[in-house]
Amino acid sequence: MNTHLHRLTLIALTTSLAALTACGGGGGGDSTTPAATTTAGTDTTATPAPAAAPAASPSALNGKSLYQANCASCHGGNPAQNISKVLKGxxxxxxxxxxxxxxxxxxxxxxxxxAAQANDIAAYLAQPNI
Ligand code: HEC
Incomplete structure (x- = not known):
């Protein structure tokens, strides 16, 4: 019988404490705190989108035309000959x-x-027979 009473008192105490805490929080600090939380949440959601953009793969075919237009005059039409160490490219x-x-x-x-053109030329130099 006594244990029963004790439990009831505990429950009653806990409930009123919870109510007090809720009231206290709702009073003063409410207006400033949630605003900061909302801003941080928005930032996190916005971040992943731009990360996908810079994933262009080099084009060996574009590198071939870049090479013929800008490099062949000194390094020769056939880069496999490695004239002036062009294969280091x-x-x-x-x-x-x-x-x-x-x-x-x-x-x-x-x-x-x-950088983009050098990447394309590098892809071409790696397979000059395309
Ligand atoms: C005006 C002539 C000329 C043109 C045009 C030219 N090169 Fe060169 N390049 C040279 C010469 C000469 C060397 C050797 C330089 C040396 O040994 O110091 C060289 C060296 C190089 C090297 C070796 C660099 C190293 O680390 O030793 C690479 C790679 C290269 N060229 C790539 C290219 C590419 C790619 C192009 C076209 C976008 C190009 N070159 C256009 C004359 C030229």
Missing amino acids: TAPGNTLNAIASNAGGMGYLSGTIG
């Missing part, structure tokens, strides 16, 4: 470095050959 960074440092007088290509 299979790593696009080598082409970009060579242009940036004006190696072999290639510096004038800086406005024409960027």
